[in-house]
Amino acid sequence: MRIVKRVERWFPAPNDPDDSEHLIRHLTPGEILDTINNATNQETKYRVDEKSKGLVPEMASHTKPGAISLAQFLLALVDWKNMFDAEGAAMACSEENKIRAYREIDGYAQFISECREKLHGDITADEEARTKN
Numbered sequence: 630m631r632i633v634k635r636v637e638r639w640f641p642a643p644n645d646p647d648d649s650e651h652l653i654r655h656l657t658p659g660e661i662l663d664t665i666n667n668a669t670n671q672e673t674k675y676r677v678d679e680k681s682k683g684l685v686p687e688m689a690s691h692t693k694p695g696a697i698s699l700a701q702f703l704l705a706l707v708d709w710k711n712m713f714d715a716e717g718a719a720m721a722c723s724e725e726n727k728i729r730a731y732r733e734i735d736g737y738a739q740f741i742s743e744c745r746e747k748l749h750g751d752i753t754a755d756e757e758a759r760t761k762n
Contacts, residue, residue: 636752637707640744645711652708653744655752660704668696702738703727705745 636655641648656664669692675684706727712720720726730737 636748638744638748638751640747642740647711647713649709649711651706651710651741651744653741653748654705654707655745655748656701656705661701664697664700664704665692668693668700698738698742699728699731701745702731702741706741 635657637652639650639652641650669690671688671690674687674689676687677683678685703724706722708722709720712722712726712730714720714729720729
């Protein structure tokens with residue numbers, strides 16, 4: 630087994646008058662798992678069992694809504710070109726600006742998600758082709 634090299638690809642935004650482009654990185658399984666674990670709180674409480682009089686653990690996990698999607702969005706979006714704020718000033722691809730785009734641009738999070746799916750599909754198809762050969 631080998632660790633595969635990081636895969637990144639530029640995606641143009643469809644129907645964008647500014648011709649923006651977005652560099653998307655394929656997340657590793659560990660990165661995906663980390664985003665899930667970091668957004669999930671696990672809690673263990675103990676109750677007294679009436680029959681045995683011993684302590685019985687009761688476990689629960691709580692995931693913050695949207696936290697996983699936002700964390701994966703921030704990791705996958707590496708860079709962008711031709712992104713502007715409401716006044717027309719160019720926006721650097723910083724974490725703060727990524728969060729602004731995620732929250733303020735209608736459909737942007739969905740677009741990045743679709744880019745990730747496309748990239749994942751292309752990587753899977755390439756791996757299957759290599760396996761056949």
